[in-house]
Amino acid sequence: MTLLSVDNLSVSLRGREIFRDVSFDIAPGEFVGLIGPNGAGKTTLMRAALGLIGAAGQSSLAALSASDRARQAAWMPQAREIAWPVTVEALVALGRLPHGGGRPADHAAIVAAIERMALAELQQRTATRLSGGEQARALIARALAQETPLLMADEPTAGLDPAHQISTMEVFADLAAAGQGVLLSLHDLGLAARHCTRLLLLAEGRLLADGPPEAVLTPDLLARAFHITAHHAQTPDGPVFQPLSVIR
Amino acid sequence: MTRLFAVLATLVILLALAALMVGPADAGLAASLRALLGEGGPLVLVMQEIRLPRMMLGLMIGASLGLSGAALQGYLRNPLAEPGLIGISSSAALGAVIAIQTGLAAAFALALPLMALAFALLAVVILLALSGTRRGDTLTLILAGIAISATSGALTQLVLNLSPNPFATSEIVFWLMGSLADRSMTHVALAAPFMGLGFLLMAGLGRSLDALTLGEDAAESMGVNLTRLRLRVVIGTACVVGAGTAVAGAIGFIGLVVPHLLRPFTGHRPGPLLWASALGGAAMLLAADVAVRVTLPDRDLKLGVLTALVGAPFFLHLIWRNRRARA
Numbered sequence: 001m002t003l004l005s006v007d008n009l010s011v012s013l014r015g016r017e018i019f020r021d022v023s024f025d026i027a028p029g030e031f032v033g034l035i036g037p038n039g040a041g042k043t044t045l046m047r048a049a050l051g052l053i054g055a056a057g058q059s060s061l062a063a064l065s066a067s068d069r070a071r072q073a074a075w076m077p078q079a080r081e082i083a084w085p086v087t088v089e090a091l092v093a094l095g096r097l098p099h100g101g102g103r104p105a106d107h108a109a110i111v112a113a114i115e116r117m118a119l120a121e122l123q124q125r126t127a128t129r130l131s132g133g134e135q136a137r138a139l140i141a142r143a144l145a146q147e148t149p150l151l152m153a154d155e156p157t158a159g160l161d162p163a164h165q166i167s168t169m170e171v172f173a174d175l176a177a178a179g180q181g182v183l184l185s186l187h188d189l190g191l192a193a194r195h196c197t198r199l200l201l202l203a204e205g206r207l208l209a210d211g212p213p214e215a216v217l218t219p220d221l222l223a224r225a226f227h228i229t230a231h232h233a234q235t236p237d238g239p240v241f242q243p244l245s246v247i248r
Numbered sequence: 249m250t251r252l253f254a255v256l257a258t259l260v261i262l263l264a265l266a267a268l269m270v271g272p273a274d275a276g277l278a279a280s281l282r283a284l285l286g287e288g289g290p291l292v293l294v295m296q297e298i299r300l301p302r303m304m305l306g307l308m309i310g311a312s313l314g315l316s317g318a319a320l321q322g323y324l325r326n327p328l329a330e331p332g333l334i335g336i337s338s339s340a341a342l343g344a345v346i347a348i349q350t351g352l353a354a355a356f357a358l359a360l361p362l363m364a365l366a367f368a369l370l371a372v373v374i375l376l377a378l379s380g381t382r383r384g385d386t387l388t389l390i391l392a393g394i395a396i397s398a399t400s401g402a403l404t405q406l407v408l409n410l411s412p413n414p415f416a417t418s419e420i421v422f423w424l425m426g427s428l429a430d431r432s433m434t435h436v437a438l439a440a441p442f443m444g445l446g447f448l449l450m451a452g453l454g455r456s457l458d459a460l461t462l463g464e465d466a467a468e469s470m471g472v473n474l475t476r477l478r479l480r481v482v483i484g485t486a487c488v489v490g491a492g493t494a495v496a497g498a499i500g501f502i503g504l505v506v507p508h509l510l511r512p513f514t515g516h517r518p519g520p521l522l523w524a525s526a527l528g529g530a531a532m533l534l535a536a537d538v539a540v541r542v543t544l545p546d547r548d549l550k551l552g553v554l555t556a557l558v559g560a561p562f563f564l565h566l567i568w569r570n571r572r573a574r575a
Contacts, residue, residue, distance in 0.1 A: 052468055070471035081463030083325035084516040097459050098471050142462065146470070 002027050002060070003150040003181040004049060004073070009057035011041065011048050018044050021057070022207045024200060026150065026183055031176035033192040034185040035216075036202035037226055042185040043078060043154050045202060050075055050152065061150075070098035074146035078154035078185075080135055082127045088138045089114065089123040095145030113145035116171050133160045140168060150181045157184075157191060169195040193217055193232065193241035201225055213239065223247055249520060252513050256527035260307070263534035267303040268295065270541045301433045306534045308436070308443050309428075309496055312488035314529020315522060317503030319450045322457035322518030323481045324386050327511075330504035331489045334375060334389065334482065335396030336368050340493035342400040342407075343367025345420050349407050360423075361438050361494040368490025371396050372483065389482070426497035426552025428537050439491040446487030447526075449480045454519030461518065499552045501559025502529050502536075508566050 002025040010020040018041040026032055034042050048055035050073065051062025061069050074095065082091065092113050096106040114123050117137045122130065127138055140156050151172070157165045165188070172182045173195050186192045192199055192213060199216040201209040203225035209216045217232050231242045269280055273294045283291035284300060313331055320329040331337065347353040347363035378392035379385065404424075411417045456477045459467040468474055492499070506528040507521055514520040533551075536558070540549040 047465070050469055052465060066468070066473060067471040070469065073469070075466060075469035077463060077465040077469075079463055079465070081461075081466070083461045083463070084511075084518060086461065086516050090515055090517060091461070094458060094462060094470075097455055139462070 004183070005058070005060040006049050007058040009045070009048055009055050009059055011044050011053065011055045013044070013053075017205060019202060019205045019207075022202070023057075024207065024210055026181045028149070028179045028181055029176055029197075031173055031182045031195065031197045032184070033196035033199045033213075034183060034202060035187075035189060035192055035199055036208075040202045040225075041205075042202055046075075046152055046154060046183070046185060067098065070146070070148075072148055073150040073152055074143040074148045076139055076143040076151075076153035076156055078158075080132070080139055082135060082139075085126045085128040087124055088119055088127050088130070088141075091127045091138050092119070092123075092141045092145050095142040095147075098146060109145045109147050113141040116144055117141040118167070133164060136160060137164060137168070140171075144171075144175075148180075150183065151175060152183045154185050155187065157186065157188060165191060189217060189230070189243065190241045193239045213241075217241060249514070252510075252524060253527070256524060256531060259531045260527055260534070263531050263538065264303055264307060266538050267306055267534050268299050270538050271299055272545065297432065298430075301431050301436050302428050302537070303534070304436050305428050305431055305439070305496060306537045307530045308439060309492040309499065310502060310530035310533025311526040312443055312446065312492050312529070313499065313503040313533065314506040314525035314527070315447065315450055316485040316488050317529070318507040318518070318521045318525035319453060319457070319481050320485055320503075321507050322453075322460065322521065323477065324390070325460065327508060328504075329390075330501075331485055332397070332498070332500065332503070334393035334485060335400065336371050336375075336486045336489045337493045337498050338397045338400035338404070339371035340364040340368040340490045341424060341498050342404050344423060344494065344497070345404050345407050348420050348423060349411055349413075349416050351416075358434065358438065361435065364494035365438075365442070365490055367400075368486060368494065371400070372486035372490070375482065375486075376479075389478070422550065423497050424552075425550035426499040426555075427548075427550045428496055429548065431495060435495040439495045442487045442491035446484040446491070449484035449487070451522065451526075453477065453480060454522050457518040457522070497550075497552060499533070499555055501555045501563065502532055505559050505563055505566070506532055508563070 004026040007023050009022045011018045022045060034045065036042050047053050049059045049061055051059060051069065061073050064072060093110050095113065096109060099106060114120055117140055119138060119141055122134060127135060130138065136156065136159055143151055143153060157168055160168060169191055172184065176182050176197065196213060198211065199213050200207060201216050201221060208225055209221050219229065222228055222230055227247045229244045229247060231244055233240050269277060273291065275291055279288060279291060280295055282288050283295040286292055316331040320331060320333065321327055343363040343366055344360050347360040352359040352363065375392050375396060379389040408417055408420060456472045459470045459472045464474055507525045510524045510528050511521055514524050536555050537551055540551055540554050543549065
């Protein structure tokens with residue numbers, strides 16, 4: 001069983017090819033990090049997989065009707081928009097719209113999502129007046145409240161302090177451990193190395209590598225895709241990854 | 249939320265009754281209501297042919313302005329949006345002005361609203377052709393609306409400028425101010441189908457507009473069809489505003505101020521704001537129409553003048569209060 005099946009997906013925008021023939025599956029229990037340099041097309045790949053932009057090839061999510069897709073996958077875009085000064089609780093409750101809203105199960109999902117993202121103290125605050133990191137956590141909680149088998153998020157940890165970066169990654173890891181699937185785009189390779197069960201490396205207009213972190217974050221691939229060297233070691237405290245220098 | 253609904257609904261009912269009571273023919277509440285049902289001589293004519301259509305138009309147009317203002321603000325995610333923004337009201341006004349100027353309106357009573365409706369339809373066709381149905385392109389919609397407004401405004405000015413007939417000119421100027429005086433059941437019947445269609449299109453948009461709080465990408469991923477949403481907001485607004493302008497002229501500020509005023513009471517959520525604004529708009533327009541009849545009964549103070557006169561300073565006050573709250 002797979003939660004997302006992408007087959008030979010190719011996207012060209014305004015005559016420029018972004019990537020071609022990308023194929024991968026995501027199964028329950030997987031916590032997948034999508035990595036790649038700026039402009040590699042990580043956001044475009046996720047939006048195409050969801051069917052939000054046109055693409056050649058197949059994606060199991062894009063084939064669903066809009067309402068079925070909304071119950072299969074939650075999507076947190078990179079642009080953290082909150083258009084109106086609603087409370088954090090009302091913001092998180094928006095995640096229940098695809099399910100109808102207003103039922104006891106909806107309330108339970110909202111409470112659980114607020115709890116998971118440690119937002120209980122902020123829930124009556126106005127979302128637009130929170131700091132950027134707090135807003136990001138509220139928007140992650142919104143996506144969690146959607147309670148979909150697959151969760152997709154674009155740079156969800158950007159702008160969070162270290163403690164919240166780690167705890168957010170742990171929330172995603174817990175979801176995966178409980179049988180959901182998670183697909184995140186990430187720039188922080190250290191977080192990716194420590195928490196993800198699998199990495200997808202998008203570079204050079206294609207999927208350059210797909211596998212567990214230690215198989216993807218190799219000196220060769222890092223040099224090709226990111227033009228960097230890095231220190232990557234297995235320690236008693238788990239894997240440690242630190243970028244070191246730029247290869248010119 | 250139930251309390252807000254109860255308060256607004258009560259307000260609308262009271263103001264509707266007041267709108268039926270106020271007028272030169274002095275009659276008590278009981279006599280007026282009996283006359284409305286057809287008992288009591290000459291008062292029957294006054295109630296059924298003059299005050300009832302006036303009250304119904306006030307109710308319909310006020311609700312239309314409130315609903316479409318809230319829908320547009322929610323769709324554009326901009327509290328500055330108002331129904332006039334997309335250019336329909338100014339094109340409908342242009343149609344009416346041409347009907348007055350050419351003498352069509354004098355020759356055939358319904359020529360004016362029909363011409364106004366035709367021009368509103370033309371404007372919405374141009375608007376959709378210009379701004380397309382492309383998802384996410386709200387800027388083009390606003391720019392196309394401004395262009396249509398400006399063109400209609402300029403053509404209206406041109407008609408006034410070149411008008412050889414001072415009586416037609418003054419009639420145009422007064423018509424443009426907006427009024428509910430001397431309208432008949434025919435006007436109600438003419439506006440009702442368009443307004444009904446507009447309400448059908450816009451009343452069910454609450455959940456989509458709520459989802460749009462998170463931006464277009466997130467809303468679409470939650471199952472909102474952005475193209476359909478855009479068409480429903482634009483065509484719905486065009487229906488209600490075109491029909492309203494056709495029968496009553498341009499009445500400003502209600503579609504802007506009412507959603508603003510009620511937004512805090514709905515927790516700033518654009519969905520519940522739709523019906524709240526519809527009720528609030530009806531209440532405000534009925535109140536304004538009662539006010540023009542009470543304050544200057546002999547001078548025929550125009551409704552549009554009053555709504556702008558009261559609406560603009562009130563809007564300033566709202567901005568001032570919001571600014572302080574934000575600081």
